Structure formats: C-alpha cells, structure tokens
Amino acid sequence: MLQKMFWCFGLLVLICVSPAFAADSIDAGDTAWMIVATALVMVMTPAGLALFYGGMARYKNLLNTYAMTFAAYCLASVIWVVWGYTLAFGPDKGGLIGGWDYFLLNGIDVTSVQGTIPHYVFVLFQMTFAGITVALVVGSVVDRIKFSAWIVFSFLWVTLVYCPVAHWAWGGGWMSEMGALDFAGGTVVHINAGVAGLVLALVLGKRIGFGREAMFPSSVALTALGAALLWFGWFGFNAGSQLAADGLAGSAFLVTNTSAAIGALTWMFIEWTLEKKPTLLGMASGAVAGLVAITPAAGFVGLGASLIIGMGAGLLGFTFVTKLKHKLGYDDSLDAFGVHGICGIWGALATGIFADPTVNALGTGLLYGNPRQLWVQFVSIIATAAYSALATLIVIALTRLVTGGLRIDADSEIVGLDGAYHGERGFEIQA
Numbered sequence: 346m347l348q349k350m351f352w353c354f355g356l357l358v359l360i361c362v363s364p365a366f367a368a369d370s371i372d373a374g375d376t377a378w379m380i381v382a383t384a385l386v387m388v389m390t391p392a393g394l395a396l397f398y399g400g401m402a403r404y405k406n407l408l409n410t411y412a413m414t415f416a417a418y419c420l421a422s423v424i425w426v427v428w429g430y431t432l433a434f435g436p437d438k439g440g441l442i443g444g445w446d447y448f449l450l451n452g453i454d455v456t457s458v459q460g461t462i463p464h465y466v467f468v469l470f471q472m473t474f475a476g477i478t479v480a481l482v483v484g485s486v487v488d489r490i491k492f493s494a495w496i497v498f499s500f501l502w503v504t505l506v507y508c509p510v511a512h513w514a515w516g517g518g519w520m521s522e523m524g525a526l527d528f529a530g531g532t533v534v535h536i537n538a539g540v541a542g543l544v545l546a547l548v549l550g551k552r553i554g555f556g557r558e559a560m561f562p563s564s565v566a567l568t569a570l571g572a573a574l575l576w577f578g579w580f581g582f583n584a585g586s587q588l589a590a591d592g593l594a595g596s597a598f599l600v601t602n603t604s605a606a607i608g609a610l611t612w613m614f615i616e617w618t619l620e621k622k623p624t625l626l627g628m629a630s631g632a633v634a635g636l637v638a639i640t641p642a643a644g645f646v647g648l649g650a651s652l653i654i655g656m657g658a659g660l661l662g663f664t665f666v667t668k669l670k671h672k673l674g675y676d677d678s679l680d681a682f683g684v685h686g687i688c689g690i691w692g693a694l695a696t697g698i699f700a701d702p703t704v705n706a707l708g709t710g711l712l713y714g715n716p717r718q719l720w721v722q723f724v725s726i727i728a729t730a731a732y733s734a735l736a737t738l739i740v741i742a743l744t745r746l747v748t749g750g751l752r753i754d755a756d757s758e759i760v761g762l763d764g765a766y767h768g769e770r771g772f773e774i775q776a
Contacts, residue, residue, distance in 0.1 A: 385581025397571030405761025485542030531641025539686020608635020611659025
C-alpha cells in the first residue's frame with residue numbers, strides 16, 4: 346500500500362513540474378522564438394522603414410528622413426525602459442493607464458517570467474512596437490519639419506499617445522475589457538500613427554511647390570528594399586504576437602505572407618489596368634498595405650480571410666493614395682495616413698467580420714454568429730482615432746512651446762534638409 350502511494354505521489358510531482366502543467370515557467374522554445382521575433386521587429390524600423398521612407402523622399406531629404414526614423418527608434422527604446430513600459434503594461438488604473446510599479450523596470454529581473462518567456466524579452470518585444478509606431482508618423486511630414494521639433498514631438502508622443510492606447514488594447518485597459526480584437530497592432534500601431542501623421546501634416550501645411558512641381562522619389566530601389574525588409578520583419582511582428590512557438594504563431598505567419606502578396610498583386614493589377622504601367626513603387630506599397638491590414642487579424646483569421654483582407658487593402662490603398670488624397674488636397678508626403686490609417690481601419694473592421702473561433706477561440710466575428718464583435722471593433726477604431734487626433738494636437742502645442750515652431754524656414758526647405766541640418770548628402774549629384 347505504501348509503495349503504491351509513493352509511486353502515485355511521485356507521478357503527481359512529475360506532472361506538476363512538467364512544462365505542460367507549470368504556470369509561468371520559462372519554455373526554451375518559446376523564448377528562442379521570441380528573441381528572434383524581437384530582432385525581426387527591430388530590423389523593421391532603423392532599416393526597413395528608414396529605407397522605405399528614405400527612398401520615397403526627395404534626394405535632398407533622404408538622409409534627414411532616415412535620421413528622423415533612426416532617432417525615433419532610439420528615443421522610444423530609452424523611454425520604454427524608463428517609464429513607457431510601466432504606463433502601458435503596469436497594473437491597470439481605471440482602464441486608462443498603467444501604474445508606476447515598473448518604473449525603470451523596477452521589480453523585473455533575470456528570474457522574472459511573463460507567461461512562458463523571460464519578462465525582459467516581453468519588455469523588449471513590446472518596445473520594438475513603440476519604436477516603429479512613432480517612426481511611422483515620419484512619412485506624413487518629411488521635407489518640412491524641423492529636426493529638433495521632431496525629436497521633442499517623438500519624445501512626447503510615445504509617452505502621451507502611444508502608451509495609453511497600448512494599455513487600452515494590450516495592458517488590461519478598457520478596450521481589452523470590452524473585447525476588442527487587435528492581435529498585433531491595427532489600432533495601437535497603424536490607426537494611431539496614421540491619424541497622428543495626418544494631424545501633424547495638416548498643422549504643418551503643404552510643402553513649397555506641392556501640386557505645382559514634380560516631387561520624385563530619390564530611389565525606388567531603396568523603397569523596394571525597405572518594403573522587403575518590412576515584410577521580413579513583419580513575420581516577427583505578427584507571428585511573434587502569439588508570444589509562443591505554436592500552431593497559432595504558424596497560422597499568423599502564413600496569413601501575414603498571403604495578405605502581403607495579394608495586396609501587392611492587387612495594387613499592381615489595378616495600376617496596370619488604369620495607368621497602363623505596373624510600377625515597382627505600387628507593388629511595394631501594396632505589399633505594405635496588405636501587411637498593415639492583416640496585422641490586427643493575424644491571430645484570428647484563416648487563409649481565405651487573409652486573401653480577402655489583402656485584396657481589400659490593395660484596392661483601398663491604391664484608391665485613397667492615388668485618387669482621393671489628391672481630391673482632398675492635403676499633403677501627406679509619403680502617404681502614412683493612406684496606407685497605415687485607412688488600411689489599418691479596414692483591417693480592424695475585417696477582424697470583426699472574419700474572426701474565426703476555429704483559429705482562435707478568443708475571437709468570433711460577424712460571419713461566425715457574433716455581430717457584436719463588429720460593433721466593438723468600430724468603437725475601438727473611433728476611440729483610437731479620436732484620442733490620437735486630440736492628444737497629437739496637444740503634443741504639437743507642447744512641441745511648439747519647447748522649440749519655437751515646427752516648420753523649417755523656406756530657404757532650408759528649398760535647399761534640402763540633408764545639407765541644411767546634417768551637412769551630408771545621400772547622393773553625389775554630377776554636374
């Protein structure tokens with residue numbers, strides 16, 4: 346009898362300490378994958394996005410565009426580990442913001458665990474999202490914002506705009522409690538940044554010569570290379586958001602690639618039909634549009650939905666960027682709002698339509714018998730856009746107080762910011 350009890354006790358101990366039953370214990374496979382995913386997302390900003398935007402900027406502003414993107418990532422990296430992480434993921438305060446428990450990462454050390462990965466890895470993974478979100482805003486305002494104003498704006502925007510919205514959706518705030526679905530950043534990243542970019546562009550005003558003179562990209566080849574790096578890094582962005590190396594991460598990987606590919610093809614064929622030329626810039630833009638749209642849905646939808654989402658993004662992105670933007674007459678230099686804002690809205694709504702409980706039991710959309718989810722997604726979109734617009738206006742006002750103004754002088758704008766600010770040139774122009 347005692348022998349049987351001994352063996353039963355031993356078996357119980359083995360079950361309790363095994364990875365499958367252990368709570369908050371580190372899994373080596375999950376940790377390895379999340380370190381790789383974090384590195385992939387890091388590559389997206391100071392390499393992928395900087396090249397994507399830099400290539401679309403005019404040759405005299407290529408380096409300034411790259412510098413603003415690079416600086417934004419560096420600023421976000423420091424802000425995040427000092428106070429950004431605790432504002433986004435600290436203990437919930439009224440559904441609106443996190444508490445100060447993790448200021449300077451207090452209470453987190455090498456033994457701390459978040460789910461099945463080290464807490465430090467989770468902190469770093471989320472930091473890369475903050476970095477790319479503020480950097481996306483650059484696309485709306487290249488060619489005309491002071492570098493000093495951009496530094497102050499980025500510093501304030503990460504703190505006052507990004508962190509609260511991240512808390513709402515991912516840190517236990519009101520949006521997550523309501524049941525909003527945002528797997529990897531449709532609202533937190535793309536709508537948030539797209540709306541902020543539009544507001545900042547409207548406040549700055551149009552570039553000198555906008556609508557009267559051609560403003561050619563400095564290098565479509567650099568833009569295409571940047572798009573490829575963004576696409577590559579997006580696998581970490583979306584599949585990594587599962588925070589585990591499992592089947593759902595694999596599904597998110599699959600639908601991310603599919604949506605990007607069909608988005609690129611859709612934009613290409615529409616442009617080919619209407620403009621008679623399939624441009625590389627159009628294909629690169631379509632791929633990014635497809636990536637943006639699938640981001641909130643990546644962990645909730647299957648292959649069929651990803652095709653529809655990507656095609657919708659290619660159609661909407663092309664229509665807004667090449668047609669509606671010109672009719673509206675505003676100057677969003679590199680179409681940050683048209684690609685990220687509009688396609689982010691489409692992706693968030695599509696998540697409410699196509700979320701499939703057989704893919705992820707946490708999400709059930711309209712087509713699977715839950716019409717309320719579409720309403721929840723709509724509310725999350727409106728709340729994010731409204732807060733981003735209002736808070737960005739406040740950040741702009743504070744930036745003006747610190748820097749004395751946002752816009753560069755006319756002479757520097759005409760000469761180009763590469764020389765005026767940085768004393769460098771992206772290309773040697775032969776006489």
